[in-house]
Amino acid sequence: MRRRVAIxxxxxxxxxxxxxxxxxxxxxxxxxxxxxxxxxxLKDIQAVYYGNFVGEMTDGAANLSGFIADEVGLKxxxxxxxxxxxxSSSVAFREAVRAVAAGYYDCAVVGGSEKLLTAGxxxxxxxxxxxxxxxxxxxxxxxxxxxxxxxxxxYAKEYGIPLERLREMMAHVSIKNHKYAAVxxxxxxxxxxxxxxxxxxxxxxxxxxxxxxxxxxxxxxxGSAVIIAEEKFAKDRVDTPVYVLGTGQASGGALFRQGKxxxxxxxxxxxxxxxxxxxxxxxxxxxxxxLHDCFTIAEIIxxxxxxxxxxxEAGYATLExxxxxxxxxxxxxxxxxxxxxxxxxxxGTSQIYSAxxxxxxxxxxxxxxxxxxxxxxxxxxxxxxxxxxxxxxE
Amino acid sequence: MSSIPTFVEFFxxxxxxxLLGLKCGDCGAITCPPKNSCNExxxxxxxxxxxxxxxxxxxxxxTYVAPAGYEKEAPYAVALVELEEGPWxxxxxxxxxxxxxxxxxxxxxxxxxxxxxxxxxxxPDKARRIVPYFKIEE
Numbered sequence: 001m002r003r004r005v006a007i008x009x010x011x012x013x014x015x016x017x018x019x020x021x022x023x024x025x026x027x028x029x030x031x032x033x034x035x036x037x038x039x040x041x042l043k044d045i046q047a048v049y050y051g052n053f054v055g056e057m058t059d060g061a062a063n064l065s066g067f068i069a070d071e072v073g074l075k076x077x078x079x080x081x082x083x084x085x086x087x088s089s090s091v092a093f094r095e096a097v098r099a100v101a102a103g104y105y106d107c108a109v110v111g112g113s114e115k116l117l118t119a120g121x122x123x124x125x126x127x128x129x130x131x132x133x134x135x136x137x138x139x140x141x142x143x144x145x146x147x148x149x150x151x152x153x154x155y156a157k158e159y160g161i162p163l164e165r166l167r168e169m170m171a172h173v174s175i176k177n178h179k180y181a182a183v184x185x186x187x188x189x190x191x192x193x194x195x196x197x198x199x200x201x202x203x204x205x206x207x208x209x210x211x212x213x214x215x216x217x218x219x220x221x222x223g224s225a226v227i228i229a230e231e232k233f234a235k236d237r238v239d240t241p242v243y244v245l246g247t248g249q250a251s252g253g254a255l256f257r258q259g260k261x262x263x264x265x266x267x268x269x270x271x272x273x274x275x276x277x278x279x280x281x282x283x284x285x286x287x288x289x290x291l292h293d294c295f296t297i298a299e300i301i302x303x304x305x306x307x308x309x310x311x312x313e314a315g316y317a318t319l320e321x322x323x324x325x326x327x328x329x330x331x332x333x334x335x336x337x338x339x340x341x342x343x344x345x346x347x348g349t350s351q352i353y354s355a356x357x358x359x360x361x362x363x364x365x366x367x368x369x370x371x372x373x374x375x376x377x378x379x380x381x382x383x384x385x386x387x388x389x390x391x392x393x394e
Numbered sequence: 395m396s397s398i399p400t401f402v403e404f405f406x407x408x409x410x411x412x413l414l415g416l417k418c419g420d421c422g423a424i425t426c427p428p429k430n431s432c433n434e435x436x437x438x439x440x441x442x443x444x445x446x447x448x449x450x451x452x453x454x455x456x457t458y459v460a461p462a463g464y465e466k467e468a469p470y471a472v473a474l475v476e477l478e479e480g481p482w483x484x485x486x487x488x489x490x491x492x493x494x495x496x497x498x499x500x501x502x503x504x505x506x507x508x509x510x511x512x513x514x515x516x517x518p519d520k521a522r523r524i525v526p527y528f529k530i531e532e
């Protein structure tokens with residue numbers, strides 16, 4: 001018999017550059033914010049679920065979970081580090097939810113931290129590329145922007161969209177997400193790039209053609225944390241628990257093994273179907289989405305695979321404003337990875353941070369009106385680890 | 395059932411101009427580069443076969459920002475090629491990046507060969523890095 005799981009509190013650091021803080025410090029800062037609004041005592045927390053992708057390469061740090069637990073005074077509780085590339089803390093969140101639902105714990109903390117901006121572009125790009133096939137893709141020097149650049153050209157060809165037209169659609173993803181990030185105080189680009197034009201995106205520095213700098217999320221340092229508990233425990237402590245309605249996860253192999261199916265993101269479709277089934281809802285019931293826009297094309301592919309638009313149509317939907325804050329499905333109202341930043345291991349739980357604040361009507365930035373159901377989507381690797389989470393308030 | 399070629403064996407063959415694949419005894423699909431199970435049906439009934447080394451460009455990108463260890467090679471064009479026998483494979487395009495940027499190369503016929511480039515600390519083969527290259531057939 002599964003128990004209902006709720007979120008009590010959420011926290012995240014400002015995303016950006018934190019060269020004076022360690023991975024442990026960044027987690028701790030986010031943790032205290034989540035702890036403060038959870039109305040619990042430290043002794044209530046029975047386990048720590050921590051997401052981090054490349055601490056070894058950026059900070060020479062691998063054995064992190066015990067240190068982060070100890071840092072915040074959580075003595076001797078089980079603490080586990082999860083690695084699922086860019087979806088690390090979403091994988092950790094889903095595992096924590098399952099443990100609480102199953103009755104192993106009543107209350108647990110989930111979070112993540114990562115430091116890619118301080119690491120610099122060369123190390124950062126190499127670290128992110130550890131998510132591609134280490135032999136058969138890395139031999140050719142395939143990078144992460146490269147993966148999505150390959151997907152972009154394939155998408156244009158397969159759906160019969162001229163590449164220049166697709167680049168315009170992609171530019172609108174960047175314009176939209178930067179606009180929302182510019183008013184989100186936690187975002188890396190807070191106060192910046194709020195009024196981009198298509199030409200700004202097209203003419204910014206080429207990273208991996210056809211993706212320019214403004215088609216890409218930035219390198220980011222940051223941390224995030226979420227405290228979850230069993231329903232009754234949560235209701236006794238907070239006024240507005242946010243419930244985990246459903247989760248889904250799926251896996252896939254290397255990009256080249258997926259062939260032309262890569263633009264359909266089949267593992268994402270499977271994970272989304274699993275989450276919708278568990279929540280007992282359909283895509284049309286979702287009020288807004290925080291999804292994995294690591295690159296502009298990634299948002300378009302995600303919207304289709306999650307089931308919100310037909311394959312080949314999300315770019316047109318973006319142009320028509322259907323994914324804007326006042327459209328039928330607001331997408332990435334917190335600025336997404338593109339505007340808010342992408343401290344990889346912290347990204348999943350930062351999406352949950354934004355979703356929870358929105359559902360409580362407390363979001364600083366573009367607040368989605370009357371939102372009851374939110375969905376988060378986090379992608380790890382080249383469509384290798386997909387996690388979908390559906391949250392709701394009563 | 396043949397043994398599954400290691401990546402070193404695969405690249406050694408490629409260096410000699412031979413593209414090593416695996417043919418499935420159950421569904422007939424070809425898997426390349428090697429893998430422990432058929433990429434289509436998951437069967438372990440796999441036999442070694444040499445492939446034609448010819449295929450078609452399905453998509454590509456020119457990388458301007460390279461990872462640490464690869465900076466000297468940038469800009470370089472990475473492509474996904476669909477081999478005649480079905481599988482897709484990653485490699486570099488043996489073309490001037492400027493040409494790859496100006497022309498639409500998708501659909502061009504290519505043949506595969508190999509070049510040896512410097513390895514780097516995180517690449518699994520610490521001795522060398524053999525890179526599949528695609529030459530466009532006129």
